[in-house]
Amino acid sequence: MRILKSAAAAVFLSFAVAAPVAMVPVNMATASTAEASRVLIDRMGADILKIYKDKEITKQEKANAFAKLFEAHFDLNPVARFVLGRYWRVATPDEKAEFTKQFHSYIVKTYSARMGSYSGQEFEVVGARDLGKREAIVKSEVRSPDGRIFKVDWRLLTRDGKTRVTDLIIEGVSLAVTHRSEFAAVINRGGGKVATLIEQLKTQNAK
Numbered sequence: 001m002r003i004l005k006s007a008a009a010a011v012f013l014s015f016a017v018a019a020p021v022a023m024v025p026v027n028m029a030t031a032s033t034a035e036a037s038r039v040l041i042d043r044m045g046a047d048i049l050k051i052y053k054d055k056e057i058t059k060q061e062k063a064n065a066f067a068k069l070f071e072a073h074f075d076l077n078p079v080a081r082f083v084l085g086r087y088w089r090v091a092t093p094d095e096k097a098e099f100t101k102q103f104h105s106y107i108v109k110t111y112s113a114r115m116g117s118y119s120g121q122e123f124e125v126v127g128a129r130d131l132g133k134r135e136a137i138v139k140s141e142v143r144s145p146d147g148r149i150f151k152v153d154w155r156l157l158t159r160d161g162k163t164r165v166t167d168l169i170i171e172g173v174s175l176a177v178t179h180r181s182e183f184a185a186v187i188n189r190g191g192g193k194v195a196t197l198i199e200q201l202k203t204q205n206a207k
Contacts, residue, residue, distance in 0.1 A: 037136040037156040038128040075164035102201035
């Protein structure tokens with residue numbers, strides 16, 4: 001199950017060298033969703049930079065710290081339902097609960113481990129816009145050492161007073177949609193059984 005593409009890896013690695021951003025103070029109670037979302041992405045970059053530069057902690061401790069930030073800023077429950085697609089409707093309550101748990105662990109483990117490395121990427125937020133009262137897109141660019149530039153959009157949702165990331169769109173390709181397609185292929189190969197995907201995620205998470 002090849003879920004993490006090279007461009008996606010570049011996005012997460014970029015945070016390790018994200019330059020501290022001089023942020024204009026924002027009143028989060030009155031800020032638009034776009035303003036609040038941009039501040040969140042800026043702060044994530046600063047927080048991850050701080051972890052990366054800490055020479056007193058091990059690589060595993062850095063990965064654990066990244067995982068905590070990931071869990072705090074990414075809203076994976078609605079994403080889990082989306083990526084399971086039509087199979088969400090046929091999954092049993094136990095399968096839904098177990099898939100959500102394994103999907104959450106898989107995403108956090110995979111991306112936090114990737115963020116523990118660094119290969120010279122640079123990251124910059126270049127804009128933000130509202131998609132409605134509760135959703136926004138934050139636009140950013142990731143520059144690799146060889147000069148390539150990846151355009152990355154962060155989709156964020158504000159609910160219950162919290163603004164969190166729900167999707168990444170890299171060069172026009174949604175990671176949530178990509179996961180949905182790949183997971184569907186795994187389930188189809190397993191005879192349409194959601195349990196097949198759950199077991200494969202468990203195997204990945206146990207590594």
